[in-house]
Amino acid sequence: MRILLTNDDGIHAPGFTVLEEIARELADDIWVVAPAEEQSGAGHSLTLTQPLRLRQLGEQRFSVTGTPTDAVMMGINLVMKDNPPDLLLSGVNRGANLAEDVTYSGTVSAAMEGALAGVPSIALSQTYPREAMGDEVPFAAARHWGRRVLEPLLKYDFPARTLINVNFPARTAEAVKGIRTVGQGMRDYGRLQIIENKDPRGYPYYWFGLGPMVGTAEHSTDLEAIADGYIAVSPLHLDMTHHGSLEALGQVFG
Numbered sequence: 001m002r003i004l005l006t007n008d009d010g011i012h013a014p015g016f017t018v019l020e021e022i023a024r025e026l027a028d029d030i031w032v033v034a035p036a037e038e039q040s041g042a043g044h045s046l047t048l049t050q051p052l053r054l055r056q057l058g059e060q061r062f063s064v065t066g067t068p069t070d071a072v073m074m075g076i077n078l079v080m081k082d083n084p085p086d087l088l089l090s091g092v093n094r095g096a097n098l099a100e101d102v103t104y105s106g107t108v109s110a111a112m113e114g115a116l117a118g119v120p121s122i123a124l125s126q127t128y129p130r131e132a133m134g135d136e137v138p139f140a141a142a143r144h145w146g147r148r149v150l151e152p153l154l155k156y157d158f159p160a161r162t163l164i165n166v167n168f169p170a171r172t173a174e175a176v177k178g179i180r181t182v183g184q185g186m187r188d189y190g191r192l193q194i195i196e197n198k199d200p201r202g203y204p205y206y207w208f209g210l211g212p213m214v215g216t217a218e219h220s221t222d223l224e225a226i227a228d229g230y231i232a233v234s235p236l237h238l239d240m241t242h243h244g245s246l247e248a249l250g251q252v253f254g
Contacts, residue, residue, distance in 0.1 A: 001027040001154070004075050004085035004119070008068045008093065008106025010038040011057070015092035015126060018139045022146035023089055026154070031085065033075030035106075036063040040095075044109035046070055054078070068110035076117050087154070088114035091124030092142045096167050098127075098222045099185040102236065111163040115238060120158040122150065127170040127226055144173030145231055161238040169226045180230040185221030 003023050007016045011034040023030050036055070046069045053065040054074055062079055064071040068090065076084060090110040097105040107123045114121030124146065128137040149166055158164075165184075169176060193209040219225070225232035 001086045002029040002031065002080075002083060003027050004072075004080065004088045004114070005030060005032045006034045006068055006071045006075065006088070006090050006110045008035065008039045008042060008090075008110065010035050011063045013038070013094065014135055014137070015094050015139055015142070018092045018126075018143050018146070019089060019124065021143065022092075022150065025147045026150060027087075030060065031075065031080055032057075032061040033071050033079050034063060035068060035071050036065050039067050039106045040093075041104050042067040042069075042106040042109070043104050044069055044112055046073065068106040069113045072110050072113040072117070076114070076119065085114075085119055088119045088121040089124065089150075090114075090121070091126075091166075092139060092146070092168075093123070093125035094128070094137050095125065096127040096226065097123060097125040097165060098167055098226060098232065099187050102165060102184065108163075108165055108236070111165070112236075112238060115158075115161055115163040118160075120153075120156075122153060122164045122166060124149075124166045124168070126168045129170040138170075140173045141168040141171055141176050141231075145176060145179075149179060149231060149233065159237070163236050163238075165222070165232075165234045165236050167222060167226055167232040167234075169229050169231065171229055175229060176231060177229040178231070179233055180225040180228075181233045181235075182220055182222050182225045184234055184236065185223035187223070 045067050047066040055063045064074050090107050093107040097108050102108045111121035111123040126139050126142045195207040195209050198204055222232035222234050
């Protein structure tokens with residue numbers, strides 16, 4: 001089995017090292033094509049207004065000066081064009097990609113691009129317990145449970161244009177309760193915080209931050225699975241049509 005690895009935290013990120021360790025437990029033919037620098041929050045963007053640079057860092061190991069989507073495109077259509085991957089793994093992201101996070105996430109978007117190319121694709125993210133941890137984020141849960149989550153998925157028949165989103169809880173490996181297959185949750189949009197400060201010259205600048213999470217009452221989404229101490233495994237699909245609205249929308253236009 002040939003596996004393509006990528007991420008959005010950059011090729012030198014600690015979580016990417018964890019992903020490589022997990023992947024090498026599953027296969028011998030591992031290819032790396034990942035962003036040269038961190039691209040968190042890049043979503044499914046691609047670079048159109050400037051050239052990309054592809055740099056070979058080792059055998060079957062490349063960095064791209066672009067977004068996660070750029071990296072996957074370069075990986076599948078250039079680096080591996082003569083020997084395409086059987087599986088794409090993206091991550092392990094530093095921080096959760098739950099609920100509406102998937103619309104912003106470069107980690108999930110890399111898996112989306114793989115799915116568009118017809119490659120079974122899985123995004124993996126590690127939740128962490130508090131803000132401002134930087135490179136101190138612990139990946140023990142992902143490292144210990146990664147193979148146990150991925151091995152069954154190697155036998156899974158991915159429907160066309162779908163991907164799997166995996167999130168590991170912010171717990172020690174021993175404290176993880178197990179694995180739940182759940183749907184995508186939705187947080188309260190009002191949790192956005194805009195933090196203002198001033199630079200040394202007196203001009204204002206802003207950071208986006210997030211307030212406390214507001215989940216739903218039922219325990220059937222990725223948000224609740226993580227809060228309950230389980231690994232959340234969620235199937236996502238790329239058809240964004242709201243089929244339930246087609247008839248009503250058609251009536252608007254007669």
